[in-house]
Amino acid sequence: MKNMKISRRKMLIRSACLTIGSLFIPISYATAVNGNRHLSKGLDLIHKVLSRPLDVSISHLNKCLSSGKIDLENHEGFKDYINSLITVFNGHHHGEDEILFPTFEEKIKGADFSKLKKQHKEIHPIAEKIKDKINVTDPSFDNYEEIRNLLQKMNDLWIEHRDEEEGIVELDMEPLISSKEQIELNDKLSKHGRDMSEPANLILPFLIYNLEGSDRDTFTDDMPWILKNFVVPIIWKSKWEKMKPFLLA
Structure with missing residues (x-):
């Protein structure tokens, strides 16, 4: 009976931690910065979170392919890493598409995001194919190459989309808002991001540990100290630890 009570208590604690953590996942631009660059600074950070995993993943696969050996030891962690990347990308x-672009189009006469929207539509089918191919138990050499x-x-x-988007937001849009x-737009984007960020015990470590130094400090500035x-580093470690070879943790 005593062991059952302890187990139940642990489950309740873990559930509470998961709930708390899911409230502080800044998928989009929710970041506190000085001055008036709320959007472009937040955009820069989330773009770094997305850019690094692409480089890391390609490098990892090139290493496996050049050696002629599949890294089965780290495949489950790599799978979690790629799945987290796709989740963050989609979110x-x-x-x-649903909040930022329509808001700008409503507030700024002549704002045109058709090219950026088109680029989203080009990227996301590729992301879904990657997700389908990574979620296998026994990956093959051909699978890794694909x-x-x-x-x-x-x-x-x-890279083309990122650079163009950062220029449009920072130079053309941000000065007019x-x-x-x-800040209000950040709040809407943050709530939207939280709704699309499951599981939190993988997504939040993925976000935090693909940044380092002052970028990580800025990104986590509004998060509770205990989180x-x-x-993240202790209670959730058993959940995200398999991704560690690919993270800055």
């Missing part, structure tokens, strides 16, 4: 771009080629194609499209409006210093 980020869905937030732009994933590498898809990631490379996705990365090429992503007040600080108050940017970023206890829940």
Whole structure:
């Protein structure tokens, strides 16, 4: 009976931690910055979170392919890493399509995001193919080669999209939106991101540990101390630890 009570208590604690953590996942732009660059600074951070895993994943697969050996030891962690990348990608771009772009189009006469929207539509079918191919128990050499080629194609499209989007938001859009409006927009994007961020015990570590230094500090600035210093690195470690070879943890 005593052991059952302890187990139930542990389950309740873990459930509470998961719930708390899911409230602080900034998939889009919810980040506190100085001055009036709320949107572009947040955009820069989430773009770094998305860019690094593409480079890391392609490098990992190239290493496996050049050695002629599948890294079965780290495949489950790599699978979690890729799945987290796709989840963040989908959440980020869905937030732009549903919230960010329509808001700009409503507030700014002549704002045109048709090219960026078209790029989203080009990238996401590739991301879904990657997700389908990574979620296998026994990956083959051909399987890894297909994933590498898809990631490379996705990365090429992503770099073009990322650079163009950052220029449009920072140079053309952000100066026309007040600080108050940017913060309100951040709040909407943040809520949307949280709704699309499952499981939190993989997504939040993925977000935090693909950044380092001042970028990580800025990204986690609004998170409760107990979440970023206890829940994520200790309570949730058993959930995300398999991804560690690919993270800055």
